Amino acid sequence: MSFAELGLIPELQRAVTEAGYTEPTPIQKQAIPVVLQGLDVMGGAQTGTGKTAGFTLPLIQRLARHANTSTSPARHPVRALILAPTRELAVQVHESVQTYCKYVPLRSICVYGGVDMRGQVDELRRGVEIVVATPGRLLDHVQQKTIAFNQVEMLVLDEADRMLDMGFIPDIRRILDMLPEARQSLLFSATFSDEIKKLADRMLKNPQLIEVARRNTVSETITHTVHPVSAGLKRNLLAHLLRHAPDTQSLIFVSTKVLCGRLASFLARHGIAADAIHGDKSQVQRSETLEAFKAGKLRVLVATDVAARGLDIDDLPMVINYELPHTAEDYVHRIGRTGRAGRQGHAVSLVCAEEKPRLAEIEKLIKFQIPQQDVPGFAAEPDYDIAGSSRSKRERAGAGKSDQEPSRNSTTRPKRSDKPARGRSNPGIAPDGFDFSKPYESTVAGTPLGETPENAVIAPSEPRPSRARPRPVAVLLGGLGRK
DNA sequence: AAAAAAC
Numbered sequence: 001m002s003f004a005e006l007g008l009i010p011e012l013q014r015a016v017t018e019a020g021y022t023e024p025t026p027i028q029k030q031a032i033p034v035v036l037q038g039l040d041v042m043g044g045a046q047t048g049t050g051k052t053a054g055f056t057l058p059l060i061q062r063l064a065r066h067a068n069t070s071t072s073p074a075r076h077p078v079r080a081l082i083l084a085p086t087r088e089l090a091v092q093v094h095e096s097v098q099t100y101c102k103y104v105p106l107r108s109i110c111v112y113g114g115v116d117m118r119g120q121v122d123e124l125r126r127g128v129e130i131v132v133a134t135p136g137r138l139l140d141h142v143q144q145k146t147i148a149f150n151q152v153e154m155l156v157l158d159e160a161d162r163m164l165d166m167g168f169i170p171d172i173r174r175i176l177d178m179l180p181e182a183r184q185s186l187l188f189s190a191t192f193s194d195e196i197k198k199l200a201d202r203m204l205k206n207p208q209l210i211e212v213a214r215r216n217t218v219s220e221t222i223t224h225t226v227h228p229v230s231a232g233l234k235r236n237l238l239a240h241l242l243r244h245a246p247d248t249q250s251l252i253f254v255s256t257k258v259l260c261g262r263l264a265s266f267l268a269r270h271g272i273a274a275d276a277i278h279g280d281k282s283q284v285q286r287s288e289t290l291e292a293f294k295a296g297k298l299r300v301l302v303a304t305d306v307a308a309r310g311l312d313i314d315d316l317p318m319v320i321n322y323e324l325p326h327t328a329e330d331y332v333h334r335i336g337r338t339g340r341a342g343r344q345g346h347a348v349s350l351v352c353a354e355e356k357p358r359l360a361e362i363e364k365l366i367k368f369q370i371p372q373q374d375v376p377g378f379a380a381e382p383d384y385d386i387a388g389s390s391r392s393k394r395e396r397a398g399a400g401k402s403d404q405e406p407s408r409n410s411t412t413r414p415k416r417s418d419k420p421a422r423g424r425s426n427p428g429i430a431p432d433g434f435d436f437s438k439p440y441e442s443t444v445a446g447t448p449l450g451e452t453p454e455n456a457v458i459a460p461s462e463p464r465p466s467r468a469r470p471r472p473v474a475v476l477l478g479g480l481g482r483k
Numbered sequence: 484a485a486a487a488a489a490c
Binding site: 136 | 484485487488489
């Protein structure tokens with residue numbers, strides 16, 4: 001089966017061939033003919049299945065029926081709207097649009113926040129048929145009257161379930177209310193919850209259901225590994241793993257923005273080309289970092305779940321879950337960044353005792369047990385199997401050390417008990433005295449070395465200069481009801 | 484539970 005057989009016009013076939021594709025993926029085989037007919041679509045597909053080309057190609061062809069070669073802006077009204085939940089995702093979809101528009105006289109733009117509006121306004125004024133956007137900035141343009149929706153023929157909602165999670169639904173509703181009734185609409189979502197169905201009812205007319213690759217299944221080309229490890233040794237283990245795979249580019253997921261930045265600078269300070277991407281970084285930084293990673297200038301990208309879904313990085317061989325995600329579904333999304341398009345991929349998870357329930361949930365969802373592998377020198381403490389009870393946490397906090405009982409922390413910080421208690425003999429303190437498992441506590445430079453395994457690879461480095469912290473310790477502890 | 488997204 002070729003793209004020509006799906007009914008694509010020569011201009012698109014040529015662009016597809018030049019992009020290096022010969023055979024349509026299952027979702028493309030299903031979606032392209034249906035969209036070409038002008039029907040509404042409710043689509044369920046994982047990322048990495050070719051979903052984006054599955055809707056951009058027929059969308060472009062529909063618009064190309066009446067493409068206008070005039071240079072007059074008035075001849076280039078907005079005719080298609082594609083909405084995505086994150087800026088990176090919008091950029092990526094737009095790249096696909098641009099690739100396939102190469103031999104078709106249609107103009108497109110990507111519109112998102114965090115950057116100056118003027119450039120976008122100028123481009124809109126010159127006339128564009130296809131707008132790829134994140135909802136907030138799009139509404140901003142509506143308010144400024146720099147965009148008009150009265151000629152919109154097609155609407156695509158990508159990653160609708162994520163939009164829902166992110167609270168975009170009111171924005172989506174407002175946009176829907178402004179669009180012409182007579183239009184073709186496509187909705188893509190990884191899950192079909194009641195809320196998604198409600199949105200689909202409102203947005204789609206007589207939708208064709210397209211679903212490939214059963215939801216929450218993972219690619220067969222990915223090998224999964226769990227390394228049991230105590231929380232305090234995680235970053236040492238990470239450095240160890242990275243060192244033993246020197247030519248491997250990897251994407252590392254953490255669950256908070258603070259840890260994200262700290263882990264990246266920790267790795268960078270130890271000679272690994274690493275940077276961080278998360279929502280508190282400026283959009284310029286986010287774009288530059290992602291580009292540097294894609295270009296191979298960074299070996300390691302540390303990310304929050306901003307990067308969990310949809311991001312397409314070619315040939316990414318390894319994803320590491322520094323912390324397991326809080327919902328099992330996010331595991332599927334995160335590791336979906338590797339092993340794409342039939343390639344081999346590795347999904348490695350560093351799991352401490354408190355995360356075992358999450359691991360069980362993940363294994364239930366993906367329907368198989370992930371092999372566990374102890375790394376010599378980093379194996380989790382004996383009570384690894386005792387998940388959850390605060391008593392075991394307290395014991396664990398002092399595990400292997402008899403000289404000091406860090407009772408202060410273990411009793412006053414119940415919510416952070418999965419992190420190692422602070423103390424002189426805490427193995428969570430690295431040789432440089434930097435304990436980044438404690439987001440809000442400053443670490444005194446020159447803290448005596450903890451019990452680091454013999455084969456730990458952290459090189460000694462300069463004591464970290466003490467610097468101002470965003471929030472004083474006393475305030476935080478007070479807030480948690482200390483004493 | 485945390486993350487993301489408009490100014």
